[in-house]
Amino acid sequence: PGHRHHQLWAWTMRGMKKYRHVIETPNPGKWELAGYEANLPISEKSNPITRELDKADPVQIVQLLKECDAEIFQEEDEALLNYKRLYSESVLKTMIDIISKVQEVLKDPDNTLIVLSGGGTSGRLAFLITVSFNKLLKGLGQLPCYTYIIAGGDRSLVVSQEGLEDCALLGIEELRKVCEGKKKVVFIGISCGLSAPFVAAQLDFCLNNLDIFLPVLVGFNPVSMARNDRIEGWHSTFRQVAERMQKLQESHKAFILNPAVGPEGISGSSRMKGGSATKILLETLLLAAHKTVSKETDISEKCLLEILRTYERAHKVTYTQSKKIAALVKQAGTSLQKKACVYMVGWHTLGIIAIMDGAECIPTFGADYHDVRGFLIGDHSEMFNKEADLIAQGSQFAFSQEDFVKMVLPSLTALDTVLFLFTLDGELTEVEKLVVQVKEKTSNVQALSHATVGQYLPKFQRELSTKWILNTVSTGAHVLKGKILHNHMVDLRVSNSKLFWRAVSILQRFTGHSQARCQEGLLKTIYDPEVLSDEIRSAELSKHIAIAAEKNQVVPTTLLCLLRNCSVQEAQVRLDTSPSIRAAIEASLNAPGRKRGADESDPTGRNM
Ligand SMILES: C[C@](O)(c1ccc(-c2ccc(S(=O)(=O)c3ccc(N)nc3)nc2Nc2ccccc2)nc1)C(F)(F)F
Numbered sequence: 001p002g003h004r005h006h007q008l009w010a011w012t013m014r015g016m017k018k019y020r021h022v023i024e025t026p027n028p029g030k031w032e033l034a035g036y037e038a039n040l041p042i043s044e045k046s047n048p049i050t051r052e053l054d055k056a057d058p059v060q061i062v063q064l065l066k067e068c069d070a071e072i073f074q075e076e077d078e079a080l081l082n083y084k085r086l087y088s089e090s091v092l093k094t095m096i097d098i099i100s101k102v103q104e105v106l107k108d109p110d111n112t113l114i115v116l117s118g119g120g121t122s123g124r125l126a127f128l129i130t131v132s133f134n135k136l137l138k139g140l141g142q143l144p145c146y147t148y149i150i151a152g153g154d155r156s157l158v159v160s161q162e163g164l165e166d167c168a169l170l171g172i173e174e175l176r177k178v179c180e181g182k183k184k185v186v187f188i189g190i191s192c193g194l195s196a197p198f199v200a201a202q203l204d205f206c207l208n209n210l211d212i213f214l215p216v217l218v219g220f221n222p223v224s225m226a227r228n229d230r231i232e233g234w235h236s237t238f239r240q241v242a243e244r245m246q247k248l249q250e251s252h253k254a255f256i257l258n259p260a261v262g263p264e265g266i267s268g269s270s271r272m273k274g275g276s277a278t279k280i281l282l283e284t285l286l287l288a289a290h291k292t293v294s295k296e297t298d299i300s301e302k303c304l305l306e307i308l309r310t311y312e313r314a315h316k317v318t319y320t321q322s323k324k325i326a327a328l329v330k331q332a333g334t335s336l337q338k339k340a341c342v343y344m345v346g347w348h349t350l351g352i353i354a355i356m357d358g359a360e361c362i363p364t365f366g367a368d369y370h371d372v373r374g375f376l377i378g379d380h381s382e383m384f385n386k387e388a389d390l391i392a393q394g395s396q397f398a399f400s401q402e403d404f405v406k407m408v409l410p411s412l413t414a415l416d417t418v419l420f421l422f423t424l425d426g427e428l429t430e431v432e433k434l435v436v437q438v439k440e441k442t443s444n445v446q447a448l449s450h451a452t453v454g455q456y457l458p459k460f461q462r463e464l465s466t467k468w469i470l471n472t473v474s475t476g477a478h479v480l481k482g483k484i485l486h487n488h489m490v491d492l493r494v495s496n497s498k499l500f501w502r503a504v505s506i507l508q509r510f511t512g513h514s515q516a517r518c519q520e521g522l523l524k525t526i527y528d529p530e531v532l533s534d535e536i537r538s539a540e541l542s543k544h545i546a547i548a549a550e551k552n553q554v555v556p557t558t559l560l561c562l563l564r565n566c567s568v569q570e571a572q573v574r575l576d577t578s579p580s581i582r583a584a585i586e587a588s589l590n591a592p593g594r595k596r597g598a599d600e601s602d603p604t605g606r607n608m
């Protein structure tokens with residue numbers, strides 16, 4: 001299927017270097033420069049800060065990821081191509097416009113609703129924010145006004161189902177369900193990369209029913225970089241929907257909140273900065289709306305800035321603990337290298353954040369579901385949607401205290417790492433009880449406690465601090481395990497269309513071949529041993545993905561085929577007999593006769 005912008009981009013690149021499609025990245029340039037990986041969406045660019053992430057030690061890994069997270073708060077820079085940023089005037093004004101619409105809903109809970117929706121991490125954050133603000137309303141004796149939608153339903157909260165974000169019609173169906181009987185709905189569609197078909201279709205549906213819906217898009221690319229390839233089963237691309245919304249913004253019929261936060265430390269891993277920025281943006285907006293709904297005074301930019309600054313302070317406070325975080329990274333990395341497990345056991349919402357991080361390791365690092373797992377201690381009854389109890393759906397859905405005691409404790413070993421996440425003003429006796437039981441099995445017990453004295457962080461900032469630490473620990477552990485090449489997860493599972501295009505792009509980056517040749521090579525590996533026919537080549541992307549999602553090492557295999565011009569079988573033998581995927585790739589990148597690019601580095605021997 002024509003990937004228009006890819007061909008256009010390849011064509012523009014050809015002008016630069018005859019048939020060399022490798023995206024020229026200036027040495028640690030600034031990603032804000034127009035020419036930096038030109039045409040690539042910011043959410044998919046490689047961040048210059050982490051170019052050598054795969055060679056960093058635990059302390060350096062924490063430092064590099066801290067610098068990436070700090071870019072969220074960077075002010076707009078006139079000198080460079082000035083992307084609008086979190087603190088930009090236009091972003092604050094849009095937030096204020098949305099707040100007054102939210103306040104209308106809060107004043108009439110019976111006939112109105114606020115829906116938060118997304119795929120993957122964006123859907124998990126939709127859930128977390130819904131739970132937090134319905135609890136806040138309950139505390140004030142008011143009816144809940146929020147509900148959430150996540151692609152794949154509640155199961156996706158605890159176990160990733162990456163393919164479901166491609167289902168446009170599923171998004172519409174879920175939206176219709178939750179909005180039945182409502183006269184006014186503020187729909188907040190979250191897609192960090194402005195890319196999920198599930199969200200694009202929901203926003204499009206809202207645009208065709210503006211008498212009831214107010215569509216709000218949250219993401220971190222400019223509209224000009226929104227995804228523009230065809231969505232299967234749908235008539236518009238994400239970019240076309242975003243452009244329609246842009247036109248309606250003037251008359252306050254639709255809103256787009258899309259400050260640039262900078263590329264992810266692991267390229268494309270929007271669970272990190274994208275997830276953190278989603279939490280910051282929406283909690284600030286909704287908290288301000290709730291704080292001033294009673295008073296007739298208009299919300300001020302000053303009030304928004306105050307709340308935003310508390311998240312920036314949380315970044316500073318969090319990374320004063322860098323040494324301890326590095327020790328956690330090292331310990332978790334050791335557990336994974338020894339094929340043992342990492343458990344993150346959190347109280348209340350800290351447990352939800354732990355469950356999310358564990359779930360994300362599966363698609364992000366090709367982890368097995370039991371490698372890194374989160375558990376939630378304390379009451380979770382009012383949390384999940386109407387759906388049947390998750391645990392009953394299988395052991396990988398287990399997430400509660402009793403599951404931890406029953407299913408994990410008995411098999412805990414000294415190689416496992418257990419991290420407890422709690423607050424000092426909370427349930428200390430509960431914590432101690434569990435720690436004693438764990439200590440009988442392993443000495444690798446660590447605690448991350450949010451002090452209530454000294455560097456006090458309010459609830460939302462405490463949660464974000466926990467997210468930053470867990471993201472850093474799980475990412476760092478997999479870097480130390482050798483899963484990352486430069487700052488890319490090359491061995492990604494091709495389980496949805498975004499990951500298909502990321503796979504093609506990574507092949508282009510590391511081989512220098514054209515998009516067409518890389519796509520052909522990928523399909524050959526996916527369909528192996530079947531010989532590619534034109535019928536296969538012209539089949540829908542979803543068909544290729546359905547087969548690819550069930551295969552292992554599809555991208556590294558294709559990389560070797562393209563680098564060594566060998567068969568799929570030969571590539572697989574090479575991978576199987578190599579100490580690690582990364583070693584096999586680096587050996588092929590340095591194979592005799594191949595022109596070395598400036599950014600290719602020597603193998604560090606770390607196994608992948
Ligand atoms: C940084 C790097 O070059 C890279 C990595 C990934 C991609 C890439 C991944 C996914 C996708 S996507 O089509 O799913 C998409 C997603 C979001 C969005 N707003 N627009 C399109 N596109 C990618 N690259 C790309 C996108 C637009 C134009 C030219 C290239 N492109 C390049 C690599 F080194 F990792 F390969």
Ligand SMILES: O=P(O)(O)OC[C@@H](O)[C@@H](O)[C@H](O)[C@@H](O)CO
Pocket residue numbers: 118119120121122162165190191192193194195196268269270271272274360363364
């Ligand atoms: O928010 P987006 O750009 O639509 O992405 C939605 C999902 O693909 C994304 O959250 C994915 O599950 C994460 O593993 C990314 O690190």
